[in-house]
Structures are given as structure tokens and as C-alpha cells.
Amino acid sequence: MDHKTFHVLEYDKVLERLAVFTSFSAGRELALALEPAADLDDARRRQAETREARLLLDTRTSVTIGGARDVRRPVDNAQRGFTLPPEELLEIQATLVAGRNLRRQLERAQADFPHLFSITDLIEDAPGLVLAISNTLDERGEVLDSASEKLARLRKELRVAYGRIQDRLQSILNSTLGQFLQEPLVTMRSGRYVIPLKADAKGRIKGIVHDVSGSGATLWVEPLSTVELNNEYRSLQIQEQEEIERILAELSALVAHHGEAIKRVVERLAEMDLIFARANYAAAIKAVEPEFMEWRTPARKRPPAADGRRPMTDYQLPIPNPHPGSTIWLKAARHPLLDPAAVVPTDVPLDDQTFLVLITGPNTGGKTVSLKTIGLMVLMAQAGLHVPAAEFRLTLFHNIFADIGDEQSIEQSLSTFSSHITNIIRILAQVNDHSLVLLDELGSGTDPAEGAALAQAIVSFLRDKGATTFVATHYPELKLYASQTPGAVNASLLFDVETLAPTYEMTIGLPGRSNAFAIARRLGLDETVLDEAMRLIGAGSAKAESLLETVYELRDKLTAQEAAGRLYLRQLERSQDELDTRLQEIQEERQRVLQEAREQARQQLEAVQEEIRQARKRLRDAESLNALKNLSKQVTQLQEEKSVLVDGVTAPIRKSRKRYGTLQIGDTVLVRSLNMRGQVIGLGRDEAEIAVGRLHLRAGLDDLEFEEREEEEEPMLVGVTDVRQVGIELDIRGMRVEEGLAALERHLDAAFLSSLPWVRIIHGKGTGRLRQAVREALKQNSHVRTWEEGRDGEGGEGVTVAKLVK
Numbered sequence: 001m002d003h004k005t006f007h008v009l010e011y012d013k014v015l016e017r018l019a020v021f022t023s024f025s026a027g028r029e030l031a032l033a034l035e036p037a038a039d040l041d042d043a044r045r046r047q048a049e050t051r052e053a054r055l056l057l058d059t060r061t062s063v064t065i066g067g068a069r070d071v072r073r074p075v076d077n078a079q080r081g082f083t084l085p086p087e088e089l090l091e092i093q094a095t096l097v098a099g100r101n102l103r104r105q106l107e108r109a110q111a112d113f114p115h116l117f118s119i120t121d122l123i124e125d126a127p128g129l130v131l132a133i134s135n136t137l138d139e140r141g142e143v144l145d146s147a148s149e150k151l152a153r154l155r156k157e158l159r160v161a162y163g164r165i166q167d168r169l170q171s172i173l174n175s176t177l178g179q180f181l182q183e184p185l186v187t188m189r190s191g192r193y194v195i196p197l198k199a200d201a202k203g204r205i206k207g208i209v210h211d212v213s214g215s216g217a218t219l220w221v222e223p224l225s226t227v228e229l230n231n232e233y234r235s236l237q238i239q240e241q242e243e244i245e246r247i248l249a250e251l252s253a254l255v256a257h258h259g260e261a262i263k264r265v266v267e268r269l270a271e272m273d274l275i276f277a278r279a280n281y282a283a284a285i286k287a288v289e290p291e292f293m294e295w296r297t298p299a300r301k302r303p304p305a306a307d308g309r310r311p312m313t314d315y316q317l318p319i320p321n322p323h324p325g326s327t328i329w330l331k332a333a334r335h336p337l338l339d340p341a342a343v344v345p346t347d348v349p350l351d352d353q354t355f356l357v358l359i360t361g362p363n364t365g366g367k368t369v370s371l372k373t374i375g376l377m378v379l380m381a382q383a384g385l386h387v388p389a390a391e392f393r394l395t396l397f398h399n400i401f402a403d404i405g406d407e408q409s410i411e412q413s414l415s416t417f418s419s420h421i422t423n424i425i426r427i428l429a430q431v432n433d434h435s436l437v438l439l440d441e442l443g444s445g446t447d448p449a450e451g452a453a454l455a456q457a458i459v460s461f462l463r464d465k466g467a468t469t470f471v472a473t474h475y476p477e478l479k480l481y482a483s484q485t486p487g488a489v490n491a492s493l494l495f496d497v498e499t500l501a502p503t504y505e506m507t508i509g510l511p512g513r514s515n516a517f518a519i520a521r522r523l524g525l526d527e528t529v530l531d532e533a534m535r536l537i538g539a540g541s542a543k544a545e546s547l548l549e550t551v552y553e554l555r556d557k558l559t560a561q562e563a564a565g566r567l568y569l570r571q572l573e574r575s576q577d578e579l580d581t582r583l584q585e586i587q588e589e590r591q592r593v594l595q596e597a598r599e600q601a602r603q604q605l606e607a608v609q610e611e612i613r614q615a616r617k618r619l620r621d622a623e624s625l626n627a628l629k630n631l632s633k634q635v636t637q638l639q640e641e642k643s644v645l646v647d648g649v650t651a652p653i654r655k656s657r658k659r660y661g662t663l664q665i666g667d668t669v670l671v672r673s674l675n676m677r678g679q680v681i682g683l684g685r686d687e688a689e690i691a692v693g694r695l696h697l698r699a700g701l702d703d704l705e706f707e708e709r710e711e712e713e714e715p716m717l718v719g720v721t722d723v724r725q726v727g728i729e730l731d732i733r734g735m736r737v738e739e740g741l742a743a744l745e746r747h748l749d750a751a752f753l754s755s756l757p758w759v760r761i762i763h764g765k766g767t768g769r770l771r772q773a774v775r776e777a778l779k780q781n782s783h784v785r786t787w788e789e790g791r792d793g794e795g796g797e798g799v800t801v802a803k804l805v806k
Contacts, residue, residue, distance in 0.1 A: 001036055002430075004423075005402045009375040009438075013337055018385070021280040026070035026266055027273025034274070036382035040396045044292055045115065046384025051289050052113045053279035054386075063105050065276065066098030067091075068269045075263055078256040083249045086141035092255060092262060093133040099123040099265045100130075102272065116275065123268045126258035136251060143244045151243045154236055161233040165193050168226050172205070180204040182218045191237070192230045194220040278385055285336055287386035290377075291393045295434075296325035296352070321486035323355050324433035324466035325395070328374070332390035335373045336380070340388070344504035346370050354489045356463050358482040359472045360511050361493030366504035367472035368404060370493070371438045374470055375402055378436055397436040397468070401427040404440040417445035424458060433466030440472045452477040463487060479511035604697075610794070611696045663688060663706065665727060670705040671697075677707060682727025684762065689728060728756060733764040737773045744777060751804060752783040758803045760790070765798045778802050 006012055019031040037043040056063055074088040084092075103120040110117035136147045145152045166186065172195065173184045180201035186193055189210040197205055197219045199212075208227065211220040222230060255262065281287075332345035344366070350357070359367050377387045382396060403423045405416070424439070431437060443455030452475040459478065462469045463485065471478070482488040490511035493504065663669065667680045671690060678697075682689030687700050730747045732740035744761065751759045763770045778787045783804050790799030 001038070002399055002401055005375070005400050006379070008402045008404050009372050009379065009400075010337060011376060011379050014376065014380065014385075017336075018277055018281050021277035021284070023065040023273050023276070024068050024070055024270075026068075026072075026270035027065070027277060029070075030270050030274040031277055034383050036379050036400075037384070037396070038382075038398060040292060040294075043382050043384070043396050047289055047292070047381075047386075049115045049119075049275045050278045050282060050384055050386055052116050053275045054282060056109075056113055056116065057276065057279055057283075060105070060109070063102070065269055065273050066101060067094035068098040068266070068273070069095050070266055070270070071095050072263050072266055075255060075259045078252045079259045081256075082252065083245060084252045084255060086137050086143070086248065089133050089248070089251055089255070090137060090139075090141055093130055095269065096126055096130050096262065096265060099269055100125065102269070116272070119268055119271055119275075123265055124261040126261055126265075129254055129258055132251060132254055136247060143247060147247050148243060151240065151247065154240045154243060158233065158236045158240060161229060161236055165226055165229045165233060168229060169193060169195055169223070172223060172225075177205055187220070189220045189222075191234055192222050193226065193233075194222045197221045275384075282386035285340070285388045287388045288391065289386050290381040290389075292381075293327040293393055293395050295395050296327070297323070321353065322433075322464060322466045323353060323487055324468065326355055326397070326434075326436075326468040327393055327395045328378075328436075328468065329391070329393040330374065330377060330389055331392070333373050333377055333392070334388040335369055336376060336388050338369070345390075346373050346506050347508070348374060348506070349508060350489075354487060355466075355468045356459065356482070356485070356488040357470045357491050357508070358459070358478045358488060358511075359470065359491045359493065359506070360474065360479060361472075366493045366506075368440050369504070370506055371402070371404055371440055371470055371472055375400060375436070375438050398432070398434040399430065400436045400438075401431060402438040402440075403427065403442075404438060420445065428458070428461060431462065431465050431467045435465075435467045437462055437467045437469040439469070442471050442473050443475065448475070451475065456481055459488075482511070608695065608697050610791070611698075614696075663701070663704065664709065667709050668707040670707055671699050671703060672705060673699070673703050680704075682729050684727070684729045685731040685733070728758065729760045729762060731762040732770070732774075733762055735770070737770055740770055741773060741777050744774060745781070748781055748783045748802070748804070755806075756804060757806075758801055760794070761800045761802060762795065763798065763800065771797070771800070774800055 015032050015034055018034070019028045022028040022031050037046060069091040071088065071092045074084055074092065078084055099120075100123070103123045106113055106117045106120045110121075136143060138144055143151065145155050169186045172178070173181065173186070178184055180198055182196040182198055186195060188194065192208075192210055194210050195205075196213075199217050199219055202219060205221055205223055207221040207223040209219050209221055212218070213220075328348060328350050330346065330348040332347065334340055334343045334345050348357075359370065361367050377389065377392060378394060378397060378400060380387050381392060381394060403420055405420060424442075427437060439458075442458060443451035445451070446454075455471075455473060455475055456477060459469065459471060459481065479490055482490040489509060491506055491508045492510055493506055663680055663683065665680050665683060668677060669680060669688075669690065670677050671692070674692075676692050678690035678692035680688050681691045681696070687698050688704060689696060689698050690704075728751075730744065732743050735743065740763065747761075748759065761774055763774050765771070775787065778784045778800065781802075784802045785805045787800055787802040790796055790801055794801070
């Protein structure tokens, strides 16, 4: 790759931003030295690594490089025979642990991240080294007592010697000699424990003076009684340090033994650090993975000359369209070094026939930025970086050349022109059909006529070489060249005449308009002057500009219509999605209703089956059919014979009247949901018990339709519940406890007189007070044999079933 191009396109600045995302110095070095791949398989592998790393860091946030350090220099020192300090040994340990952990984490997920695993699988172990360092050093780098038996013994003796020195000095401090001290404390000078003696008391305490205070008022004295103790203590310290040095030397030798493996671990971790940095950088700039395409056609071979003496040069041989088979297709590309909120995205959708683009437009219109954006996108893609664009397809270029200068000044010097031509000569000598060439302001800095001719000749040379080329220029001659040359196309950076400012939007297929006359007219230049200028440039040029203006207006209209069509299509798609969603919801609601209906029917069937079982049980409990008939006769006779005296007056028996507005026991009704007729044998607040043949079932009152009622004389007993109207259910929900108990007692009396085998009392759950009162009353009632809580199909704890005495 051409390294000068890296600097021209500011690729090194991209690498500096990439390096910010690395975790340690070895990874940073790789990031700053990252070069684009020259092999297609290598480029695709790098992109796959970046893709897997982004997925890994998004789904497994615990995966990191950890505490890895670049320990290659300490390892080199150990291999040279140096003893490593504890902190470097701890860094080596942390690096080995980080490599081991990363390898294990990716080993468990190798199926999802095969490229990353192929790297971490190469991370080696240094058998015994990590454990040896752990058994020797603590996390602060201090050598542990357990590092060796000798060190443990020496440190024990040191503690004993220290205690003796402190005891001896404390005894002096606490004695009468303490009055000669500046203050009662023990300190250390030159590795010896001393006490502060007043200068005017010199000689009061025999000893060795090790230091004098700055004021001269204090002497730091080692009493003679502690000299031997200090000597012993110092001797033990020296032995301790020698033992520590021996232990560290052994560890350093072990590091040297595994030195090459440790260096390879660092290299693998640095490689992973670079991949993770590429992934994090891609996430930061909201980049996408580029797609590498195969070259569509092989490089063309030039035939020999007609006379057979030597082959003609590429420049001499005319070819209708020597397309090299390259691909560059960019959508919404953003320059990675510019503010993403301010930069205008660039589209470069080259078709299969185009490989030479001539970009025209006003100064400061964005031509240079567009060229740099295209070049940087290619370099980043081939380096394994994701690119800040909506979509990017490209072929892998063997080399990228750029001659981009900041030509914003109206003054052009010969030295500037010479510099550009020198660079272009270097490029032309190396370019081939697998090269990408970016040229800014080609031919500028000299006479316009000569510059235009030179620019056209250079472009023709690059075209004949088959180099994929982007050229930014002001020369109108190149606009005509692009429109007449196969493989070439015009492109332009648009200019808003109303605001007199560039829009930075690139259009492929149309040359840039001359905005000089439009700007002059917008600023108020006299029309006479404008007409004269139009006459001077020639009718053909004026007609061409007018035609180009018409083309641009037509393009704007088509663009607006296309946008409206896309908007209408999105609205249709949104409406279709809403309809599909509503239809799905209706289908789901239908399935839910059907399921609820099936479940309700199943529950009702179970309830009916339970009623049948209960009826069969009652029939089994009855002694005989004759006994049932006798009981019925006895009840009827009792009703006829009994009358109730109220205040000593016998109430006459009144003939009942039809009451079709309210159902009564004995009425014939139609159960609408079943389309079956039955007789009411029990009434509750919201439902009734119906006998349909031998089948008993419960139904809501709103599901019943009155059919007929028997015309018969009914005795009306004043003050006594009419036993013929007693049902098997009593609903006292919502009543106060006193009301409910009174109703319960009346109902039990009537049920007993009607010889009902059991009564179902519906009291509800609520606070439980009514339920408790009901069950206490049932225990004390003489008509009740036993009671039990309702089953799941009968209402559960909200119902109590009382079995009556026969």
C-alpha cells in the first residue's frame, strides 16, 4: 500500500481514534500500525472477526481482556538473567490469567464465534508459573512468609528481636531518664531504633548519636543497652532481604523458562484487543459491515503490435470500455472524522459499466471531502473496520493512490503545481487495473488551457490502465470527455442558488452547472452585463447551460415524484400491516371466544353430571318408592289440616292467583340455551333448579321462559313458610348475619317438612362472618344431620351443603 496516501487521506487519524478503544499498550501498537489487507480472504476474515466481536460484546458483556499487560520487556530481562521486581511478576501473572480466562470463555462459545476462538485457542499455558507467583506474592507485591521455610523463620525471629528492642527502649522512656527526652517516643534513624535526647542533656544517656535535629535541640541517640539488639535486628533484616532476592530470582528463572510462551500469549491478547477495539469503534460511529465482491472480469492482456515487433503500450491501445471489473457502491457514507450530526451523507452508486468519475462543483462544495470519504471507506474496509455508511459493496484494491491538496487560494505557485505533477508521475508509474486513484483539482495551478489538456490526457491514461478513478475538477472540457467516453461518468456537488451555499450532495450522472451567472443575477448584476457575458461565452455554451438547467429541474421533479411514490407505498404498507394485525387479533379473539365457550360447556356438563350423581345418591338413600309417595301424601295432608291462628282468628285459605311475572316452584319453563322444557323445583336469587325428565340442572333466570302453571288450590298459611315453595337452595348473599340466620332457620323448617334430603346454602365468601355464623347454626339445628363445604363445581367455600335428618 502507498503510505503517503494514508497521510493524505488522514487514515492515521482514524487509527488514532481506533487506538483509544484498546485496553493495553500491545493492542494500541497493533491499532496504530494497522494496514489494509492486500488479500481478499484476509479482508473477509478481518470483517468476520469484527462482526463476531460486536456480537460477543453485545451479548456477553463479561468478556474482556482483563488485566493483560505488555510484559514482553520484563520477560526479555528475565531471559537475560535479571531478577524481576514483584510488580512485574504480578503483571505477568495477571496477563496469563487474562489469557486463560478469555480462552475458556470463547471455548464455551466456539460454535457462535469460530474466528475469535481460532485466535484464543492459540493462547498457551505456562504450567506452574501462575500458581508459583500466587504462592509467593500477595496482591500488594509483598513476599509471603509461606514462600519458604527460611523466610518464615527469619520473620519470626525479626518479630522477636523487634519486641525486645521496643521493650528495652520503653523501659528507658518510663524510667527517670525520661525527663531528659524531648518527647517519649521511639523512632528510627539509619535503620536503627533511637530515642530523642535533649541536646543540653547530652551524656545523661550513654549511647550512639545517629542524627541531630535541624535546630540542634534534639539528638537522636541509640542507647548502648540496645546496640546489640539493633545489630541482631539489622542482621536478620539483611538475611530476610537475601532470602527474598533468592525467591524472586527463582521466580524470574521460571519466567525465563516460559518466556517465549508468555510473549506469544501477549501477542494473541494484543490481537484480540485490536479486534475488540474495532468492534467498539464500529459501535461508537454506528458503522456497518462492508461486503467484498469478486472482480467480475480478469485483467485484460494487451495484444502485440500489428508488426509483431513489440507490444503496444496500454496508453497507445484504444479499448472501447476497458472496465477492470471493480465495484464501488456506497450509500449514505459519512466521513468518520467529521461530526456525524453535521456531515451530509454521500452516495456513490456506480453501475457495472462505470469506473471513472469526474466530479465538478463549486469551491468549498465538498469535492475534497467526498474524495477523502471514498478513499477512507476503502482503506477502513480492507483493514477490517466497519464503515460509517448505510451500505458498502466493493472489490479489494491492491493499491490506493491519492493526490489531494487544499487548493482554496486563488494564488497558485509553480512550486505547488510541480509538487502535484511529481506526485502524479509517481502514481502513474505504479498504477494498474487493481488500483483506486483519487485526484483533487487535477491540472490546477497553471494556464487553464494547458491544465485542461494535461488533465484530460492523465485521465485517459488512467482509463486505459483500467484504474478505478475519481477526479475532482473545474474544467468544462472534462465534463464533455465524461459524457463521450465509455466507462466514464459525470458527477456533481449541488449548489443552492437561493442561499448561495453548497448543499454537499453528490449526484452521479450529471455534470455540475456553472453557477457564476446565476449567482451574479441573484446578487443584482445588471442584465445588460449578463447578456454580454452570455454572448461572449458563445451560443453553444449558453444553450448547453440552459439544457443542463432543464435537466436538473426535470431531475428534481422526478426525485420529488419518486419520494411521493415511496411515501405512498410506505403508507400502503403501513395500512396493510395494520389490517394484517387487526385480522390476526380478530382470529385470536375468535379462538379465545371459542375456547371459553368450550370451557364453559365442559363446566356445565360436569355440573350436570354431578347433579345426576347427587340425584342417584338421593334415590339410593330413599327406602322405597312407596315411602316417597307416603311422605308426599303426609305433607299434602298436613297442609290441608293445618291452619295458623293469628290473634285467635283462623286465617281462611285463599285461592292462589296466577303470577306469571314471577316464577314459582312447579312452573313449566323453557330453557332457551338448551331448547328444552322442564319444571322448576328450586329457586335462588339469580338462578333456578330445573327438572328435565330425570335430569336436574341449574340455569340463570334470564335463560328461562315461562310456559305454564298448574291451576290448583294452594293453602295459604299465614306466618308459616309454604313448604311447597321450598327449594334445595337458599341464597342469603348480601344479608346481615341476623337476617341470614332467620332466613336459614325458616328454610330448614320448610325443607324438613318437605322431606328434602339436603339443602344448599349460598352465603358467599366475603369476610367469612356470615359463613361462620351459618355453620355454627347448622351444628345446633335439630333438622341437620351433617354439613360439608361445597365442592369445586358447587361454589367451593362460598357454599355449605346441609344434609337433613330423614
